[in-house]
Every structure is written in C-alpha cells, then in structure tokens.
Amino acid sequence: MLVEKMKELGYTDSDIEKIINQYTAANNTKNNLFKRLEGNYKMLISLGLSRNEAIKITKEFPLLLAYLDTSIEKKIYNIKELGYEMSAIKKMIIAFPQILSLDIANMEKKIEDMKKIGYSNKAVLKITTACPHVFGLNINNIKNMLIKLTELGFKYEEVLKITTKYPEIFGLSIENISKKIDDMITLGYNRLLVIKMIKIYPNILGLNINNMKKKLKDMKKLEYTNKDLLIITSTCPQLFGYTIERIKKRINDIMDLGYSYQEVINMSKKFPQIFGLSIDAIKVKKEFYDSIGLERLFIDYPRNLMQSVELSYARYMFYKSIGIEINKDNFRMLFEDQKRFKKRYNYSNDDLIKMYNYNEEKAKSRTLD
Amino acid sequence: MGENVEELFSLGISEEDMKNILEQNSNLFNISSDLVKEKIDILKYVNCDQRHIKNIIVSNPEYLERESSDILKLIKYLKDNGFTLLNLLFDSNPYFLNYDVFEIRDYVNKRIDDGLELDDIVDEVENNPYIIDEV
Numbered sequence: 001m002l003v004e005k006m007k008e009l010g011y012t013d014s015d016i017e018k019i020i021n022q023y024t025a026a027n028n029t030k031n032n033l034f035k036r037l038e039g040n041y042k043m044l045i046s047l048g049l050s051r052n053e054a055i056k057i058t059k060e061f062p063l064l065l066a067y068l069d070t071s072i073e074k075k076i077y078n079i080k081e082l083g084y085e086m087s088a089i090k091k092m093i094i095a096f097p098q099i100l101s102l103d104i105a106n107m108e109k110k111i112e113d114m115k116k117i118g119y120s121n122k123a124v125l126k127i128t129t130a131c132p133h134v135f136g137l138n139i140n141n142i143k144n145m146l147i148k149l150t151e152l153g154f155k156y157e158e159v160l161k162i163t164t165k166y167p168e169i170f171g172l173s174i175e176n177i178s179k180k181i182d183d184m185i186t187l188g189y190n191r192l193l194v195i196k197m198i199k200i201y202p203n204i205l206g207l208n209i210n211n212m213k214k215k216l217k218d219m220k221k222l223e224y225t226n227k228d229l230l231i232i233t234s235t236c237p238q239l240f241g242y243t244i245e246r247i248k249k250r251i252n253d254i255m256d257l258g259y260s261y262q263e264v265i266n267m268s269k270k271f272p273q274i275f276g277l278s279i280d281a282i283k284v285k286k287e288f289y290d291s292i293g294l295e296r297l298f299i300d301y302p303r304n305l306m307q308s309v310e311l312s313y314a315r316y317m318f319y320k321s322i323g324i325e326i327n328k329d330n331f332r333m334l335f336e337d338q339k340r341f342k343k344r345y346n347y348s349n350d351d352l353i354k355m356y357n358y359n360e361e362k363a364k365s366r367t368l369d
Numbered sequence: 370m371g372e373n374v375e376e377l378f379s380l381g382i383s384e385e386d387m388k389n390i391l392e393q394n395s396n397l398f399n400i401s402s403d404l405v406k407e408k409i410d411i412l413k414y415v416n417c418d419q420r421h422i423k424n425i426i427v428s429n430p431e432y433l434e435r436e437s438s439d440i441l442k443l444i445k446y447l448k449d450n451g452f453t454l455l456n457l458l459f460d461s462n463p464y465f466l467n468y469d470v471f472e473i474r475d476y477v478n479k480r481i482d483d484g485l486e487l488d489d490i491v492d493e494v495e496n497n498p499y500i501i502d503e504v
Binding site: 088120126155157161165235238241273276277280284306307311335339348349350359 | 386393398399401418420423424427428429431434436438453454457460461462463464469471475488489492493495496497498499502503
C-alpha cells in the first residue's frame with residue numbers, strides 16, 4: 001500500500017527502497033512516512049518545483065521527512081526574510097536540499113561574516129544562491145581561499161569580484177585552480193595572460209582543459225594559426241564558453257553584412273573583440289562608412305569599429321564644413337584623439353556631436369525615404 | 370520571467386538575440402523586470418538611446434546582473450575624472466560597464482606612474498575603450 005502510493009507520486013522502486021530504509025533507520029518505524037512524504041512533496045510542488053525536482057529533493061535528502069511541511073514552509077519564509085527571492089530559494093533547495101535543515105541564525109551569521117571579509121550583501125546572496133553549500137563552509141576556510149587566490153596573482157578586490165561572478169569557484173580547491181592556471185600556460189599563454197583571462201571570464205576555471213584544447217583545435221580549422229588563437233582567446237576568453245557552431249554562426253552573421261569569409265577571419269585576427277559586438281552595431285557603422293566611400297575600412301582597419309558612429313559622423317560633417325573631404329587617404333582624421341583634435345580646431349567631441357547629430361540626420365533621411 | 374524578457378523585446382531585441390542573451394546569462398530567468406528596467410534607466414541616465422541600450426545588452430548580457438550601485442559608482446568615478454559622452458563609451462565597448470571603480474582607478478594610477486596626465490589618460494581610454502584589458 002505504502003509502496004503503491006509512493007509509485008503514484010512518481011517514485012521508482014529504488015527511490016522507494018532508499019527512502020523507506022533511511023526513514024525506518026532514523027525512526028524505527030514506517031508510521032507516518034507516507035503522510036510526511038506526501039506533505040513535503042505537495043509543499044515542494046506548491047513552491048513551483050516540478051514533480052521530478054520534488055522527487056529528487058525528497059530522495060536525496062530523506063532527512064527532510066523528519067520535518068513537517070509546515071516547518072519547512074516556515075524555514076522557507078525565514079530564508080526569504082534574509083533577502084532571497086523565491087526563485088533563488090527554489091534554486092538553492094534543488095541544488096542543496098540540506099539548506100532546509102540549516103539553522104537560520106547560523107545562515108544569518110554566515111552572511112554577516114562574508115560581508116565582513118568584503119562582499120556586499122547582494123554579492124553574498126548571489127554567491128549563496130549559486131552555491132548554497134557555502135553555508136556549510138567555515139568562514140575561516142573561505143577567507144583562506146580568498147587569500148590563497150591572491151597568492152596566485154590576483155588582488156583581493158579582484159578575488160572578491162571573480163568569486164562573485166563565478167561562485168562555483170567555491171566548489172574548486174586551490175590546487176585545482178592552480179593546476180588550471182598551469183595547464184593553461186602549457187597551452188601557450190603566459191601567466192599574466194591567464195590571470196587576465198580569468199579576471200574577464202572566471203568561468204574558464206570550470207572548463208575542462210581537454211575541452212579547451214579541442215576548442216582551439218576546432219578554431220584552428222577555421223584558418224587561424226596557433227598565434228592568432230592565443231591572441232583571440234586571451235582577448236575574448238568567453239569564446240571558450242561558446243560552441244564551435246556558435247563561433248561559426250557569428251562569422252557567418254558578419255559575412256552576411258557583405259564580407260568574405262577570409263575578410264572576416266582577418267578582421268577577427270586584428271580585432272578579436274568583433275566576436276563580442278552585436279551585429280546591428282557593426283551594421284550601423286558599416287552602413288555609414290560605406291555611404292562615405294570607406295567600404296574597406298573595417299576590412300583593413302577593423303579596430304576602427306571601436307569608434308561610435310555618432311562621433312565619426314560628427315567629425316565627417318565638421319571636416320566637410322571646412323572643405324575637407326574625407327577619403328581613403330585621409331580617413332585617419334576621423335579617428336584622431338580628442339586632445340589633438342581640440343588643439344587644432346578648438347572643438348571637443350561633445351561640441352561636435354551637438355553640432356552634427358547623427359540620430360537627427362538619420363531620422364530626417366528616413367522621413368525623406 | 371515573462372515580464373523581464375518583454376522589457377527587453379520592447380527595446381527591439383530580436384528573438385535570435387534574446388536566445389543568445391539567455392544562453393549567455395541563464396540567470397536572467399531570475400532577474401525581475403524591475404531590475405531589468407533599473408539597468409535600462411541607468412543607461413538612459415547617461416544619455417544612451419534605444420540603439421545603444423539594445424547594443425549594450427545584446428553584446429553584454431552580464432550587465433543586467435551587475436549591482437546598480439556598482440554601475441552608478443563607476444559612472445560617478447568616470448564623470449569625476451573627466452570622462453564625457455559615456456553613452457558613446459559604453460556603446461563602443463559594452464563590456465566597459467563590467468568594470469568596477471578599482472579597476473579603472475588601478476589603470477589610471479598605472480598610467481600616471483608611466484608619466485601621463487589625467488586628461489591624456491581619459492583621451493587614451495575614450496579613443497580605445499578596450500585599452501584597459503590590453504596587456
């Protein structure tokens with residue numbers, strides 16, 4: 001009867017055996033097991049968890065059956081009072097059901113202790129939502145880990161930022177992190193670059209080195225040399241988090257703007273940040289430069305993608321107003337630094353943009369169309 | 370989650386871009402529409418127009434997870450040190466918004482040690498908004 005009822009809820013035979021054994025061992029009886037289980041199960045479903053999630057939690061943490069569903073509800077309310085959104089609480093319960101057995105006062109203390117070592121309240125909530133097992137770590141161990149990270153080459157403020165951006169780092173040992181750094185050096189990066197890459201994209205610490213090697217191998221097939229790849233991936237380490245299909249799609253998206261495959265590959269070698277720009281942003285700039293006869297600008301000098309179209313337009317119109325026609329020979333004048341431009345013409349970028357408003361001009365030409 | 374995604378669609382973000390945003394930032398599922406709106410309002414505060422805002426969020430979805438107070442501190446620091454046209458700076462390098470004040474300060478101090486004046490450093494960064502990460 002008990003087994004049948006549990007099967008109706010969705011538990012498998014092995015789940016049922018595990019739960020019954022653990023409950024019986026703790027309570028010397030099967031009495032009330034189903035009542036507790038059903039109560040907990042229904043309460044978890046009422047929080048918005050799926051059937052499978054509710055089963056996973058009750059299966060992984062059978063000690064939960066020691067609590068009445070009303071006690072669990074109260075615990076959840078108390079956790080909410082600490083500042084967590086319900087969506088975060090759900091996430092924490094799924095990842096670490098044991099959180100429902102933690103003492104609220106201890107959780108509060110851990111939050112305060114983490115603030116004392118430099119985290120903001122929001123950062124603590126973010127870290128503990130992603131890695132609720134942090135509540136089970138001794139604060140001195142957390143502090144030691146942060147200090148050991150500084151010994152690897154990060155400043156303390158950087159360590160706080162990295163661990164907030166990538167809280168999963170608390171699931172790694174310092175030895176693992178140190179090994180990852182060494183492994184990345186064997187891929188060809190120097191230590192300074194590895195530290196920089198981790199600061200930009202700390203998730204890289206969670207990536208398997210063999211998968212990283214494979215990513216580099218796959219990207220090499222796109223016609224990059226080893227040297228190109230070291231520059232590109234150290235500038236945009238997030239690429240290690242993309243699938244090769246996504247990288248290829250990005251290349252195709254840029255090609256769709258009117259460039260050949262080889263042109264896009266060459267552009268990305270000189271300006272790897274192109275992988276991080278939105279296609280619309282590139283398109284708007286390309287359209288402007290095409291309209292003034294600088295179609296090859298991005299192909300030959302892709303770093304000029306950095307400058308905003310508003311400033312380029314304003315500079316172009318200013319030069320036009322003083323009789324200078326920008327062309328392939330003098331286009332660098334569009335990108336002169338502000339100090340030199342102002343010294344020569346007595347106008348700041350701010351002044352120019354107010355004088356020649358790109359958005360207004362665009363709106364006008366749309367009206368005329 | 371629906372409302373916060375609607376907030377982004379109202380900027381003109383396509384479904385394809387939205388898919389990429391959610392892939393890069395699955396936490397967006399947990400960010401309330403009020404917080405998304407708050408981040409958009411910060412960009413409007415520095416005179417970003419809809420195109421800039423869309424570009425910033427599509428390129429750098431991590432921006433939506435940043436603490437507003439940290440972004441405002443960054444903006445204040447930049448303004449106090451002579452940076453103007455922050456809308457264009459952030460549009461040129463959407464990832465600039467991921468910096469904390471200490472990172473910009475460290476760069477500025479390093480360049481002062483290299484012999485540059487503050488206005489030269491501002492010029493250098495405005496001319497190449499990626500320079501801080503270039504080793």
